[in-house]
Amino acid sequence: MEAGTVLDLNQLRRSCGSCALHELCLPAGIDRQDMERLDTAVRDKRTLDRGKLLFRQGDAFHALYVVRSGSLKTYVENPAGDAQILGFSLPGEIVGVDALADDRHQCSAEALERTSICELPYSMMQQVTRDVPSLHRQLMRVISREVVAEQSHLVMMGRQQAQERLATFLRSLSERYGRLSRDTATLTLPMSRYDIANYLGLVVETVSRLFGRMEDAGILSVNRKTVRILRPDLLAGLCGNARPLPRGREAG
């Protein structure tokens, strides 16, 4: 595509104020004037195609990023070569915070689908957050949310059974879709079964079987990337310490 021939409106981020996400993102709770200051620190970033990396573990740190549309996965690779997925980032969510510790990214971020990004060059951010206390506060808030999200992930990995993990994952995704004003009952999963399994500390076969059992139990309807939550109440029940759903395919 030649520059100028096709005009993608999503590409033209005019300002945080005119962005549909501004209530969810860094500008949340910031007044009009301060938001204009924030705008000076935000740069657009080219859209990433599926599978492309936003940054790679070990890269020098230049900027924080916010997902505008699409989604990312962040993961760390260990010396042995296998990865652990740390999280999935939906629109309005920030990535790159781990790089503040020592000016190198500690994880990689990869687009799960065509994804556009706002870039917050850190030098500009520092200046603006210094001048705008409300933005400073809000940045801390957003970073702290990262910490809290990782804590929930840890609880899931440490204390929950496979079935509870998948149920918790689906509920959390549904809730985040809700915040984006999407349908909370129809999830279009941008990540593969392998990614889900890895994120949950399971193997893909286990995830597949659990989807099957939840479908048999009438809680979900699953069709490739599309998961319908038919019984949110029962799904919520599976997040606690419920008994495992039956394994047989027609013993009911």
Add this chain to the structure above:
Amino acid sequence: MEAGTVLDLNQLRRSCGSCALHELCLPAGIDRQDMERLDTAVRDKRTLDRGKLLFRQGDAFHALYVVRSGSLKTYVENPAGDAQILGFSLPGEIVGVDALADDRHQCSAEALERTSICELPYSMMQQVTRDVPSLHRQLMRVISREVVAEQSHLVMMGRQQAQERLATFLRSLSERYGRLSRDTATLTLPMSRYDIANYLGLVVETVSRLFGRMEDAGILSVNRKTVRILRPDLLAGLCGNARPLPRGREAG
């Protein structure tokens, strides 16, 4: 104890500059003048006895805290009543960052032994970090370290076997002891076996057995709270994907 009758020098934090931890803690890399500004934002906090809570999940957020001596565990409790330990905090380490997200502590912090604490009231911190850019940068660095530490914990929970988890835990503890200029080979564990097991996502029996096997393999000598690392090289080997140590108590 009456005020003034017994003078505990550790209780009298004169300033960050005179604190033995200042190279590890918030003041790291900050010049003399800025450190004096920081001092105005730091308050001493009464020492906590073993088992006492610094803050509790759900408490209103007032301050961040830094361990001066002793140690803490942080943990979240789920509705079902059981807890997941998120981490152990040694001197120089910050706690309470998760509360910045929505002004409530998301986890509880409990002293594992007699522990003294520096308190950083957040309103003062905000003011000081605003005036002192180097301190702002350093606070972000310290918070980001929290994120990175949780990421490592996640990798451990998601991808490592029981034996690798315990080995990784011991190595990490040893390394942190080193930073505090303590002996890296002789660990005095302030936490119980139950705490270790919980932190690692295992049960106490498994931890006990693994200590036994590592002792049989000549890697450790274990005596209640005292663990000597006899072969740091072999311990490092167990952190990767090594084969499990033999289970039998004399088949070697």
Add this chain to the structure above:
DNA sequence: GCGCGCACTTGACCCTGGTCAAGCCGCGCG
């Protein structure tokens, strides 16, 4: 339209680590 590949599903089997139960040991207390 056909065939290939990849993502996913399904089944059979097995192993790591959890559960349950008993025993040990160091410590505080009567």
Add this chain to the structure above:
DNA sequence: CGCGCGGCTTGACCAGGGTCAAGTGCGCGC
């Protein structure tokens, strides 16, 4: 000095979920 308790260890057994292998089906290129 003996008792009891709590933290820890040890053993026997079991099951949740991992491994291995085969099968299904959608999408894409030719």
